[in-house]
Amino acid sequence: MVQVIAGSVISSLTLTVVENIHRMKMMKGVKVNRRSFLKMLGWGGAGTALAGCDMPTTVTLEEGKEEVVSYLSPEEYVIPGVGVWYASTCTQCDAGCGLHGRVREGRALKLEGNPDSPLNNGKSCMMGQSGVQTHYNPDRVTSPMMRKGNSLQAVSWDEAMAELGKQVSSVSGDRFAFVSGSLSGHQSVLTSELLSKVGSKNHFAYETINTSIWQAVSKDLLGDAMPVIRYDKAGVILSFGADFLATWMSPVHNAGEYAKFRQGERGVLVQVEPKMTLTGGNADLWVPAAPGTEGVLALGIANIIVSRGWNKVDVPASVKTELAQYDLNKVEKITGIQGSKIKRIASLLSERGPALVLAGESTVGQAKGYEAASAVMLLNIIMGSVGTTIEPSVSFPENALAAKQGNTSSLKAFAQGLSDSKYDVVFFYNSNPIYSAPEALGVESGLDKVKFKVALTMFPDETALKADLVLPLNSAIEDWGTHVAAYQGGSATMSLQQPLMEPLYKETKGFGDIMIALLSKLDEGYKQFPDYYAYLRTSVKNMPAELTGGALASDESFWNGLLQKGVLKTTGVTGSLTATLAVAKVGTPTDHLDQTSLTLIPSARLGLWDGRHANIPWLQEAPDQISKVVWDSWAEMHPHTAAEMNLKNGDIVKIESKSGSIETQVAITKAIHRGAISVPMGQGHKEYGRYAKQTGANSLSILDPVFDHKTGELATHATQVKVSKTRKNQILIKMGGSDVQMGRSFVRTVSADQLRRTEGGA
Amino acid sequence: MSLSNILDNLSRFRQDAESERYGHHDYEHRFGMAIDLDICIGCNACSTACYAENNLPVVGKDYFEQGQAMHWMRIERYWDDEELEHPERGASFIPMMCQQCGAATCEPVCPVAATYHTPDGLNAQVYNRCIGSRYCSNNCPFRVRYFNFWSFYESSWPEPLNQQLNPDLSVRDKGVMEKCTFCIQRIRVAKDSAAREERNMIDGDVITACAQACPTNAIVFGDTMDPTSQVSLAWKKHEVKRGPYTHKEAKSDEEIRGYRVFDELNVDPSVMYLERVRDSEV
Incomplete structure (x- = not known):
């Protein structure tokens, strides 16, 4: 095994190394002045000193012979002090990004994206960067x-x-x-x-974070389970809870495509979800629909589109009639979103196309999640996205x-x-x-x-x-x-x-x-x-x-x-795409009409993921992108909801579902619907090493066993909880002192109009 | 020694600030950045890459609470200061790290010249020289200098985590100030390689860990003295110049997006940001 690795290592030199060797060879012919000579000596010396600590310097006095292998005759292609990059693959989530890993003196030190991988194009995310801390983790199992x-x-x-x-x-x-x-x-x-x-x-x-329902709906309505999503071709993206920049499908790939979508003719992003995700934080318009009502909102928007004739694809009268029952007043009442805003979203889809409409966890994580995703897919079909921003799948042969x-x-x-x-x-x-x-x-x-x-x-x-x-x-x-x-x-x-x-x-x-x-x-x-x-x-x-x-x-x-x-x-x-037009019978959750309960949102984080990365210190210390809380769990609540219960930041609340209860600290934020409470998943391990153990609370543990009736997927956003105050409190530890800029304008914001005037675009 | 040093530094700083040269006299390079806040998604990839590259310690929950986290590169998140029920326009993210100011306010106050300006246009921090007076961090408007109140080596890198440490730079011990270096170890390697090949450095020879990781390519790094570099082109396009504060009115169009944070303090930051964009018609 060892020999094999060495063999492969030699043959897998990347260009960088070859260049470096070339440079080293060239050095012989280069005139070296005193200063650069000393510099070189310094580098080499540092490398040799380090190498002495952990490279094959084997001294076996017991056997009566000493064998000291010094770096005066290093292994072939190993240059002390020079990092060598090898290609590999990231396994921190299942997106499968390509990696380049830097190896020096036999140790892997740093991971970067592999520019040859068409998935991540040389880029990486925080979890990929942390691969080295999974590897060198002090809590690994070291023997059977x-x-x-x-x-x-x-x-x-x-x-x-x-x-x-x-x-x-x-x-x-x-x-x-x-x-x-x-x-x-x-x-x-x-x-x-x-x-x-x-x-x-x-x-x-088994994966907690998955896109199964999206795929099932794509398969049934478009005839293709994994169509290619062309963010870069879209003029407007309407995302119902799909956190494509952080946890949906292939985040690093998506982020690269998102950058293309924002540059040139700048596309518009509208995000509908009850708790702000990273993608929501980047939206031009963030719409907190009442939890579980996204399907109704999608059909309401579809109704406006077909009744005004904005649809790009012919819609049969029967479908129009079915959609007509989702009139604006009704949709406004159910979703809690102003009618004017719903109309604006509908007109955006028609004016700023090509449109792309996505459905993610908060929308599909319902007992009728399949129907909600189908309602979302209907928008894609009537707006002509199928074939433009949604292309046929390409699969490995x-x-x-x-x-x-x-x-x-x-x-x-x-x-x-x-x-x-x-x-x-x-x-x-x-x-x-x-x-x-x-x-x-x-x-x-x-x-x-x-x-x-x-x-x-x-x-x-x-x-x-x-x-x-x-x-x-x-x-x-x-x-x-x-x-x-x-x-x-x-x-x-x-x-x-x-x-x-x-x-x-x-x-x-x-x-x-x-x-x-x-x-x-x-x-x-x-x-x-x-x-x-x-x-x-x-x-x-x-x-x-x-x-x-x-x-x-x-x-x-x-x-x-x-x-x-x-x-x-x-x-x-x-693959091939054939759209099927049908109006799904979406559900309207009635539970949250009960004023005393809140919908629990166990949101997924880019970082701790489904909890598998809770043992990585870098990721524990990296503030959550939206709340900026570190090292613990927290329960996001709207200021209005918190005020009703007389709660302030850091108060410990008991969150009780039919299936169990957890306790964690309150973090008040406006980036959540009043009827929801969000405890991100990933913390609250009982075991799993020193960094994960006893840190925070596990929100997945108290989910009710509700499943999407069609696909059997766990309805992650369908648990109602009672929240009660305990007498305990702690200091909410988060990055940064102020949530607003207090007029200091670190981040300045301009309108898209202005951007169009100065940098072009439509 | 120290008092005359302070006075010397201060007078040189003032002299430079008023002259056309504005800053260091004989630059070989002036490394800088351009960060587009419209495509920065606030994902933390840059920050984690920085931890990996620069041997940043993990301080743990309690020290984090006391503001002692060592995140050289941090993503700040702000909400719009409005009385709305919800933040309808999403969040405002900004990656904040040492701005490598051309007329840095941290430099003249150092009693031992541990922080000084290099011919590469960087604010270097000489760890061996630092005595931990913390004047520099006190004087930094960006709050990007981090002091080692404790020795984090044992707690942050229990074996075998310490094997990940980048041997190209040191682990800083108690009593020392540290901050973003624009990955000076990478700059060194690139400079040495270029010198060996008897050529000048070219754009792309060095890329900082943050820029390399950034999934949206929001961070562009390079030499602002090289007129053909990506970063120079971006600075030029967005009409941000080296030197004193560029007033919006001085630009050919006030609406051009480039700006430098706290530019009005005349510290000549080396990082240009492009304003975040939101579609107000939406």
């Missing part, structure tokens, strides 16, 4: 652990794998389950192989490698299986349902009925500590992998993940290595692969020409090129 009696005890890999092999080969197929996050590439292939060898169909890919996306309906199915005592052996990989599943689903107690639980994990999370066998994984920076992102924005790319450095710990293994070892026990055919690298290498060698763009995959240079670029761009399979 097996439950003996009541506690987990360190065991050898041999013992762990023997037990694992025994369990897996003796379990009957239907009683085996595999729970993971989104999976793609060869990791997905191996997982499917394992399941088929065991004879099980129980793969539960090899289905086996395509993304198996996580969702929450699989969580529901898994929880049901647990309560029916259906499983004897369960694997958890990159998945922590004890933390992130609502307590009402009974995952934690249901797991007691499972005889043998295996956690493949890097960290001692809640689920791992309940497991019978914990297998410590290599970090993304130490492991091989291939990734095919579910959303690729029009490209068809496979991104390669290669180790940037040798594993920090001797006793951790790659996910693929474990799968290969396990498969070898079930199928002789896998014995030819000593490890995952060998498997991956062979798989890539055997890639058909339509995947490699005509290049011969068995050629060594193809593999080297892949290592160097990090991405394999190929010709995708283009």
Whole structure:
């Protein structure tokens, strides 16, 4: 393994390195004056001194011989003090951005976006930047652990794998389950192989943050589940809760496209949602509709459009009649949005087109979320967006490698299986349902009925500590992998993940290595692969020409090129769009008419994500983009609502749903609807290392088990809570002293009119 | 020594401020930025990239509360000061870091000349020279200087987190002031490379960690003395000049978006911002 990594490292030099070597060579012929000579000496000296600390300086006095490898004869291509950049893939969320990682003296130091990746085009987000802190995290699991009696005890890999092999080969197929996050590439292939060898169909890919309902609606109404969204082509974007700049689909890619949308002829962004997301914070108009009424608002807007004849696509009379019941007065009453504003949004869609209308979590996270998203999609159809700002999907031509996306309906199915005592052996990989599943689903107690639980994990999370066998994984920076992102924005790319450095710990293994070892026990055919690298290498060698763009995959240079670029761009399979016009029967929540309860919004954050990044100190210390609170949970409430309950910033409130309660501090903000209370997800871990443990409250835990009736997705925005004051309070810790500029004009704002006059555009 | 130093600094500062040269006499480069607030989305990518590049310590909840966070690059968020029920125009985000002022108010007050102006147009901070008087941060209108009230090494980088530390720059200890350096370690590497190749530095040789990460390319970094650099072109287009305060009236059109924060203090910041845009018809 070690040799292999070294080999790949050498062959994967990026241009930067080659240039640097070139420069070093050139130095010989360059006239060096005293000053620059001293400078060089200084750099080299620093590098050598550092290198002495942690590079292969092996002194084995015990064996009676000393072997000191100094940097006077460094490894080939390793230049002390010069960082080398290698291409890899980010695994902090499932967007699959390409990375360049800087390695110096054998340590990975810094991650940047890979400019060759058509997804992120060299850019990265705060979670991607923090990949190094996941890797170097002080709370990693460093050896296999097996439950003996009541506690987990360190065991050898041999013992762990023997037990694992025994369990897996003796379990009957239907009683085996595999729970993971989104999976793609060869990791997905191996997982499917394992399941088929065991004879099980129980793969539960589970992600709290997903776009399943959007995809289901796209599939049903446009005939294409993952159409390409052309933000850059849009003149006006109307987003119903889709936080596309932070948590929706592929945030870094979207942000790049958003920049194009804002430049040139500056597009207009209108965001409808009950709690301001990062995308809402960037909107020209932010519209806080009453929670759960976005579907009605969408149909109200559609009604105005068709009744004024602004629709770009012919609308049958039957649809018009159905829409007519969403007259302005009714919609105004239900959504709480002024009629004049609704009319303005409708006229914007018609005047500032091409239009693009999106539906995200606050809209679809309802018992009738599918209908709400369908109502939103109707706007796209009648405004002629289908084919202009919404283009046919482009998918990766090899289905086996395509993304198996996580969702929450699989969580529901898994929880049901647990309560029916259906499983004897369960694997958890990159998945922590004890933390992130609502307590009402009974995952934690249901797991007691499972005889043998295996956690493949890097960290001692809640689920791992309940497991019978914990297998410590290599970090993304130490492991091989291939990734095919579910959303690729029009490209068809496979991104390669290669180790940037040798594993920090001797006793951790790659996910693929474990799968290969396990498969070898079930199928002789896998014995030819000593490890995952060998498997991956062979798989890539055997890639058909339509995947490699005509290049011969068995050629060594193809593999080297892949290592160097990090991405394999190929010709995708283009889907087709056929719009179906139908008026969805949207729901109107009646619960929130009850004045004493508020709608709980467990909003997702770019940063802690679904809680998986709560153990990263940089992300804990990074202020939330909108509230600017750090290191804790908080409950966002409108000043009006807070005043009614006599609450001020930092007061601890008890938030009680039918399914449980949490306590956290109040953060008063106007960026939320009066009828809502928002406690962002991600905090409140009971375990998961020093940074995550006992920090804040877990808002996902108290969600009621309400599911979208059509897709079975968890309705994350459909929980009503009672909020009561406790006698406790604390200081609300946030960045910055003042929320307003007090006339100092740090950020100056001008009108779009002015921009058009000075910088052109329509 | 220290008093005469202060006086020397002050008189030089005043002299320069009144002359055409305005600032340092013999610049080789003047690194600067252009930040478009209309496409900055406030996502924190730049700030986290800065933590990763510059060995910034994580201070923890309690010290954060006491205002001791070390975020060299921070995203400030403001709400419109209006009596509306909701912030209808979204939030105002601004990435705020050391503005590397040409006539920096932090420099002349340093009793030991630990902060000084480099020929690259940067306000350098010499950690070894700093005695922690904190006069400089007291005098900085942007509040972008951060003092190490504690030694954060043990608490911020428990093993093996310390292995991530960038060896190109130091970890600062208790009693030292620090701030954004425009990634001076990257500038150094680029300058050395250019010198080895016996050429001048060209635009794109250096990119700061924040600009490299920014998903919307809102941050443009470069040498404002190189007339062909992206940043120079942006400054030119938006009619912001080096030197004293550029009045809006002095521009060919008052509505041109470029401005420098606290320009009216005549500190000659090296960062130009472009005004945030909101569609008021919407």
